[in-house]
Amino acid sequence: MIALFAIGLALHGLNLVVPALLRDSRRLTVVGNLINAIALVCGLCFSLSTLLAYQRTEYRFELPAAGQVVIGFDGLSLFFLFTFQLLSFAGSLYAVSYLRHYVERGLSVRGHLCFFTLLILSLQLVAVVQNALIFLVVWEIMALAAYFSIVFDRQNAEVRQGGFWYLVATHASMLFLVVSFLVLHELTGSWNFDDFARHAGYDSKTLAIVLLTGFAGFGIKAGFMPFHVWLPNAHPAAPAHVSGLLSAINIKAGIYGIARLMMILPAQEASFGWGLLAVSLISAVLGVWYALAQHDIKRLLAYHSVENIGIIGLGLSVAWLGRCYALPELVVLGFAGALLHTLNHAIFKGLLFFGAGNVDLQAHGGNIEQMGGFARVIPLTAVGFLVGAISICGLPPFNGFVSEFIIYKSFFRGADLLHGYAPLLLLLAAVGLAFMGGLAVACFTKLYGIVFLGHNRAGVALRRQGEPVSSSIVLLGLASFCAVVGIFPGTGLRLIEPVLGELTGTNQTSAQWASPIGQLQIVFLLFLALVVVIYAAKVWLQGRTVVRLGETWGCGYTAVTPRMQYTASGFAAELVQLGRPMLAFTVQWTPLQSILPLARVFHSRCNDRMENGWILLNSGIGRLLGALRWIQSGNIRHYVLYVFAAVIFYLLCALVW
């Protein structure tokens, strides 16, 4: 079976050369992406079959400098490998049709395809490499490949700026990770994750350093607040297939890292669990609130990724608490919720971003205030997007509900099993989750209603053009995944069974603890049956009377124009106002004065306070360092003096010690 995985990687490798051989961009898009897709089918066969008939396997070989390198396929690695491959597969297929529009604009896809392949390749390696040094190398390759994939349309200044946010964030993340792994290496003398795990003598101070730097490093990648600022900037900059992968799986690499750290390190610091719970809750609530205030479709979706990362973090923190207090049930529930939500979020966020890409092509821009009525033009996208929107709100019977259900259950069980403040805090977390559920409903009804329903606000007559086959297959395929994992929650549980078994050392209990989630299909099927029956009754009754079409009721006003529809800003305004202290919501306009006012401009914007904070910090550091600029005199003699001084300094040091 491992041969299939190797073939997949080899095909990706081959694909790195294909752009050099094939000159025609049009043909290259199809061939390059299809090779990736075939490679990923091989990879998926491997990861899925290994997950279902699970047996832990690992391969060891020697590398100079890094020592013994372990490529391990344990439950966690395989699960993330599967998630990464599934979405990369969807992304590759989607890119076949989506990239064509860039080709028609005259952009060369040769470099882009290389980096895109490299991104997919390195993501898969990140999940399986169990050696810290090689992990860091692969991580960096992934980060750079993602950066170059983002700045595909680099003529555009906004794209370059968004890409720059990503580049800075990813290197900050790298910096923390290097520190974290170096400390671990110093302690254990090895680079292998197993040796980290086997090491017994962690004192609490080192553990705190490793946990904090590790969380900062992976958290920046995952997009926890306040490190989320790169997401809303980088996602709109990237082409849709890349932003889909960024949000669906690239940030999940951060989640993988945190989960891996949690499995490696001994659980002693309960305070870390509570800290993570707080950060996650803030990320989740503020993420969706910021999302509500956005007018740009991809920016909005990016903020929703912050929300969902927060939800995943909630699960992880409960799992960590469970380990600290030696409660395997909580570990299972927390991990199950977090991992299942990772998979689910990957599926529906991929779906939503690819849908947003199709919308983008229709609307020629991301501003949703200029959209409307796209359900008539791109009906398949509209259906897929609707499923994604319901799923991301965590509503039954789609997959988001299942993972949120497990997280709720972990809160309830935690409140039951823990003492002191814990039940109270977990109840608050549950209420917070419910609150963000309400906000998510507001946010996605706004997005879907404004973009797909009603009439076009830009006043463009929409023509039905037909959607490209490959993108429709991808969207409907992902939508059916949402439905299958949602209605038959056992399927999702089956995929995380191996990792849960490894966490607790048993196999039977995890399904039992996660009950009744494995049996919910009865409820969902009953609900769907009810819907079908009522719908049939409606059709039958309406068949007996007359059904006709008429104008929308305008309260007697007959000259209605599409511009009179409710706008996205109007819809969300009151909720955004409520969050004003946190959202930095600003409007610019001149009030109407005379009875017959002239044209006025109204402009509203929601600035991210944390983004402003980072920019301030950046300029502050810049000013501080500017004060030292005199060192860089530009005079070669001064530099020679510096070198000399440094040598003397080192010599003195050597003498003293």
Next chain:
Amino acid sequence: MVRLSSDPLSWVTCALFFAAAPLLSGIINKVKARLTGRVGPPVWQPYYELLRLARKETVYSTSAGFISRVAPVLVWCTVGFAALLLPLGRPAAVSFPGDIILFAYLLALGRFFQILASFDVASSFEGMGASREARFAVFAEPIFFFTIGSLAIITRCYSLDTVFAEISWHDPLFFVFVSVGVLALFFLVSAECSRMPVDDPNTHLELTMIHEVMILDASGFDLALYQHAASLKLLLYSSLAALLLNPFGVFGPAVGLLVFVATLLALAVALAAIETLMARFRLVLVPQFLLFGTAIGILNILIFTFSHRP
């Protein structure tokens, strides 16, 4: 662990529940009319209206797509299915540990489609109603989880079927809980079921409506579904408040049913009295009102802390 009740009476009570829903609205209207010195329509009036609507032709907006056609069905089914989770003297028709969450999320699903349906017809009025609905619903969820959720944690039962049975009239803690809970649920009813002082069900101006404006363009059987779902939702939340008194656990099924119905009637009279005495709040004040409801819900935390002995 998922249990579909094998007791046929569970399903019969559910059917009765569906059938009785418009009656509650009828009673409220009747009481309201009497309080204002009018005779008022008969209590059966909502039934006549539903029948009339079901026989009428359906007009769809030319702007409407598939959402307008499926939304009425989904709105009704979500509320109807949520009703199946309630224990009404008999074990709930459908129950499993954690169905509290399903209850809240099903209603959210219904709201999701209700809001989308109002976007679907490209009307500015309906968008306005949708905006208000979405805004007020955001507060409704915390109120629900502060009440029923904390009750679940206190009693360690996560199913609506069993959670109310744990309430005992002898424990003073539960007495406080029930009073606070009923009050919080009352706030929830006014927000979720578009009653005074959040929404005026009898208003005649589109600008001031919330629920009614969202279904302006529905007609025929679709409108009947919406109307019945609305009255069912009112009954559903009122029943939650009535179940907090645990009538069936304390008095047994027969007397319990009487107490249950009496509580519902009392709530109906209270709602009618409030609607007679008060005017609708200005819309900007509604969030404050709902935040106050949430604050009452937060009181449950206090009770929760007292009750959660290790």
